[in-house]
Amino acid sequence: MITKQRKYLDATYDKVSDLSFHDKQQLSTNALREHFVNHLLDRLLELKKAIGKKTKEVDSVVEMIEKLTWMEVDEAGLKIVNIIISLTRDWSKNLRNFDEKCLETLSVDSLPSELSHLILSLDDLDEAADSLENRFFAHPNDAEMKGISDELSALFKK
Amino acid sequence: MEVFCLEEFKASYETLLKNNSYSNLKNLINTDLINSETPEKHASKISGTLEIPYLKKRLGGSSGYRTYCLYVKVDGKLFLANIYPKTGSKKKNTIGPAEEKRLYNLLLTAIKTEQYFSVKFEKGDIAFEKVKKAILSKS
Numbered sequence: 001m002i003t004k005q006r007k008y009l010d011a012t013y014d015k016v017s018d019l020s021f022h023d024k025q026q027l028s029t030n031a032l033r034e035h036f037v038n039h040l041l042d043r044l045l046e047l048k049k050a051i052g053k054k055t056k057e058v059d060s061v062v063e064m065i066e067k068l069t070w071m072e073v074d075e076a077g078l079k080i081v082n083i084i085i086s087l088t089r090d091w092s093k094n095l096r097n098f099d100e101k102c103l104e105t106l107s108v109d110s111l112p113s114e115l116s117h118l119i120l121s122l123d124d125l126d127e128a129a130d131s132l133e134n135r136f137f138a139h140p141n142d143a144e145m146k147g148i149s150d151e152l153s154a155l156f157k158k
Numbered sequence: 159m160e161v162f163c164l165e166e167f168k169a170s171y172e173t174l175l176k177n178n179s180y181s182n183l184k185n186l187i188n189t190d191l192i193n194s195e196t197p198e199k200h201a202s203k204i205s206g207t208l209e210i211p212y213l214k215k216r217l218g219g220s221s222g223y224r225t226y227c228l229y230v231k232v233d234g235k236l237f238l239a240n241i242y243p244k245t246g247s248k249k250k251n252t253i254g255p256a257e258e259k260r261l262y263n264l265l266l267t268a269i270k271t272e273q274y275f276s277v278k279f280e281k282g283d284i285a286f287e288k289v290k291k292a293i294l295s296k297s
Contacts, residue, residue, distance in 0.1 A: 059220075069202040070211075120220035123244065127224075127252050131202040131214060138255040139205045145259055148266050149206045155269060156210055156230050 047102075051114040054095065058121040061088070065128040069135045081136050088129040092122050161192050161277040163238040164268045166261075167225070168275055168286050170241050179246040186217045188279040197229045197236055204258055212262050214253075221245045226253070226261045228269075237274065239265050 065088070073081060095118070102115055139145045163171075171187075174180040191197070201215040209231050217223040221244055228237040239261040242250040253261075268274045275286040 063200075066200065066202045069204070070198065070208070117220070120244070123251070124216075124220050128202070130252055130254075131204065134255045134258060135202065135204055139258070142255075142259065145205050145262065148259075148262050149210075149212070151266055152210050152228065152269070153207060155266075156233065 048114045051118050055114065055118045055121045058095070058118070058125050061091075062121070062124045062128045065132055069131060073136065078136060081132060085129050085132050088125060088132075092125045092129070095122055159192060159194055159197065160233070160235045161187075161238065162235065162274045162289065163277050163286070164240070164264060164274055166240050166264065167238045171284065174241070174243065174248060177246065177248065180243060180248070182218065183223065183241075184279075184282075184284045186222065187277070187284055190215075190217050191225075191236060191238070192277065192279050197227070205262060212265070214258075217241075224250075224253075226258065228262075228265045237265055237269065238277065 065084070068081070068084075071077075099115065099119060099122075171183065174183055190200075197213065197215065198211075200217075201213040203211045204214050204226070206212040206228070211229050211231070213227050213229055215225050215227060217225060223241055223243050225241045226239045228239070229235075230237070242248070244250075272289060274289055276289055278285045278287070
């Protein structure tokens with residue numbers, strides 16, 4: 001008579017034997033390992049592409065801000081510049097939070113080099129926001145800066 | 159482009175060149191400054207006029223260098239105040255408005271007193287030569 005315990009024992013044997021046999025075959029041909037590694041590499045590739053795209057977006061905004069510093073703007077324009085400065089800093093902060101999440105999740109060895117490029121571009125973005133602030137708000141309200149500009153203009157006057 | 163620099167720029171350049179990580183600097187000065195017809199490219203206007211803008215220029219992209227300079231557009235002259243890297247052991251993050259003002263003032267004083275160097279690319283190296291003649295009276 002097959003007891004309840006014997007049934008359970010057989011079921012356990014069947015399960016272990018199936019899995020053990022299956023995985024022994026799979027792992028001996030590296031098929032399972034390849035499947036996991038490929039999946040991981042696919043995801044890492046996706047992450048690299050996403051970071052690369054973000055870096056290009058940041059770089060394009062840095063160039064736009066640089067060009068903006070060459071323009072003269074009126075009072076209404078200054079209000080827009082002020083908003084651009086705030087939005088830029090906010091965007092940079094959010095992207096840096098994303099960076100930190102990646103750093104927490106991935107080991108240093110598996111970090112894509114794209115991430116360090118993004119961090120450098122974010123430094124540029126912060127710098128661009130600071131330059132915009134100095135160019136339109138700090139320096140124009142500084143009498144000494146204006147004095148230096150006036151003296152230089154007089155020195156090079158033809 | 160006729161390029162000149164202040165003592166501060168020359169001292170920073172010489173310090174940086176002692177470090178192998180910054181060996182690309184001399185070529186960047188040659189291509190992006192001495193041989194450039196558009197100093198406005200990759201540069202923010204910090205102050206001054208459109209004719210004589212005071213610039214912060216990026217050399218070599220994000221991981222490169224920053225230089226503050228005065229561009230005298232009509233004469234095709236560029237006066238470099240300082241230079242610093244964005245990466246490596248000598249890296250600087252950013253310069254605040256007070257330091258920007260100090261450098262602007264330094265440029266004015268150096269030009270007024272004719273205390274600066276000409277910057278040229280000779281035999282694969284950057285050559286500095288103290289300017290003896292008055293650049294302003296020459297113009």
